Amino acid sequence: MAPGGLPYFDPEYESLSIRINPPRVNVDNDSCGECTLVKVDSVNKPGILLEVVQILADLDLIITKAYISSDGGWFMDVFHVTDQQGNKITDNLTIEYIEKALGPKGRTADESKTWPAKRVGIHSMGDYTAIELVGRDRPGLLSEISAVIANLKFNFSAAEVWTHNMKIACVVYLNDDSASHAMNDPTRLSVMEEQLKNILRVCGDDDKMGHTNFSMGLTHIDRRLHQMLFAEMDYDVKGLTNEADCVAFLELKISIDRCLEKGYSVVTVRCRDRPKLMFDIVCTLTDMKYVVFHATISSDRPYATQEYYIRHIDGSPVNTDGEEERVTKCIEAAILHRVSEGLSLELCAKDRVGLLSEVTRVLRENGLSVSRAGVTTVGEQAVNIFYVRDASGNPVDMKTIERLRKEIGQSMMLSVKKAPLSLKAPKARTKTSFSFGSLFERFLP
Template identity: 70%
Template sequence: MERVCWPYFDPEYENLSQRINPPRVSIDNATCSDCTLVKVDSVNKPGILLEVVQVLTDLDLTISKAYISSDGGWFMDVFHVTDQQGNKLTDRKTIEDIEKALGPKSNILSTDGKSWTGKRVGVHSIGDYTAIELVGTDRPGLLSEISAVLANFHCNVVAAEVWTHNMRVACVVYINDDATCRAVDDPKRLSAMEEQLRNVLRGRDEDGKGACTSFSMGFTHTDRRLHQMMFADRDYEGGGVLEGDGIVSSRPIITVDRCEDKGYLLVNVRCKDRPKLLFDTVCTLTDMQYLVFHASIVSDGPYALQEYYIRHVDGCSLDPLGEKERVIKCMEAAIRRRVSEGLSLELCARDRVGLLSDVTRVLRENGLSVTRAGVTTVGDQAMNVFYVRDASGNPVDMKTIESLRQEIGHTMMLNVKKVPTNAEAPESSGWAKTSLSFGSLFERFLA
């Protein structure tokens, strides 16, 4: 038998450029007087921009400017960042976290998607948890019904994030067993819970169109997953006039043009600035299978200006008109998913099974609809934030807030904040904020 010889291929060859040129990160506090420059140089790979932006976003840093270039197989980014107070980065722990996540010893060039663990929506409870993902048609009182099902199964909600957009809802809920403080892993119990949650999501829609429930024992980056879920649910379709508290909201201005000589699509975005905006837009471009070759990001007062030069990952040129319209719709959806108008209610109370169910029931009974929510558990304290609107679309009456005070004010702190509805009045500039603190439990929480 004739012997066949194949040329030798070193399995380490593909990683040679990464080993010769490992990722580099520079933290520069000298160049600018009002911000810190975070410079990242690395061999390029699909999705690396999202990973870098995710790291900075998860560290609660504000990105005021960014310059991105990834032509020629090399990735070079410069980010102008500050902390939540608008100051330069001086905290050694934060700087070390950036260097660890993006520097030579990081795994941002790995292919397993686990380069940065990120935040787990503030999960600080002891023990394991089970993640539940829910997608369906939004309606007033839905979160109350979901949390009631979980309470009936004696599950404690240790963290959750809920988004609504275009009458669709997506949420990731982290639960554990009340008795063991560990993940719920009994197949029969999970199956029964899943059936009841699906019935809740179906509501009056008998065919349950779009209703989906799934369980996971593994880790997921919640904001990243919520974008994926809503994108897969095609929440960018439909829409129409955007309203908030009876006032027509300013829509983002998005244009898409072709650069025929370079083969790029040029995407320009102008909208009201807000935290995590860059993460949301980059997330959606990644979900749409686009590569960002160049980008410029600037926050100009209350507005953000973003410019992206992109190509589809497979290099194919799609139908020009249809492609442009889809990019515009998807980018607008990415911006709107996290936008909330009306009132935000911040509640702090001792954690217990059924707390979320009780609070959301009170909101429903007072005619309030939850448009976005965040649930966090720290030790024995539950800190919940609900963005609410009147279920009928009218401005929330302060008498309703007084009624809330009467019902839940004896056992928790209630903090009420009006969320702005226009770009000329950003959230940080003087909106009324009312703190209502009742009973003695909250003083014991802080002790």
């Protein structure tokens, strides 16, 4: 007996089954002529499917097929994957990383820094400060945010920006340009916080102004962006804003059926295929407290069909029409968070304080609105990727692109690509939260 008469509980007992039956991972390049098979057998645990899919997504692997089963306390997955060019995974370092990350020991701290795991460090350690911003989107907002940060002599090390239904969520990694480490001066932090609140408050109600929040733990950055938009109920809107939105929406079909004999709800999604589609759906189901017991994923390019057998974490299926509608809307929103219609602009230049502010100012002055963005710094080189439309949400006139080339082409490289379809729609509240932590190295797309 433990002191006080309570029965003794061995803290190691909870992990006993995993230690007795460690995960088995097999990367198979022989069974299929067109793709690599990644097979995972493991004791089941909460969140394991999202963990596996997240690792494959971080490596930018394309999941063309998958078979998932996790009934009876055991988790068995088979993923058919290729690289971005549709080839098998033959790089030994990538294969070794998959085996280690999904295997018995999992990911170590050192491996996390050298492999492309995108995480938001939400604690007061490390060389970077992570800032989360959520609010109501408008043309030029990203330019105003980056101008405030540049004026205070903070430098962008990385950032991810998503917009959906007139709401914006972004996670920004900054360091102090004078010392190249996280911001430790509470006065400067307070000034930046107040200025950013004022920017967001322009489009918000006074009684719902931004606030500061400190939280603990590590969250994958893409998952965090989904959570931020979900918390702002970006899924709960009516109406589409332009013809391109309607076309994209018509390509997305979601149905929920009830499998009464097994007690499951069956969620079927059919839409245009794209990278990280499975991650976005599994991420959303997980954060909505649903458990995936079985799933079948297939892609017959350009479309994908994904079927999930789910129950709520309390063991109940999706029981009401209202719950079905909410699950459908949330999955729709999650799929559309990452997709962008219009043009993709990739700009490469030597990193410096104010670079992002300068670029976003030029985009704003040329009437362009940023629907999604990714900022990465590798050594002294900054790579900024922007998905843009005109201020009305319509495709960009190529004459505008030529003006951009003349304005910024002297100081940086500009690459223009066609972006895939996406969606957008109406309005939101405003919120600002600040969190402090480490930046884990990212893989360039």
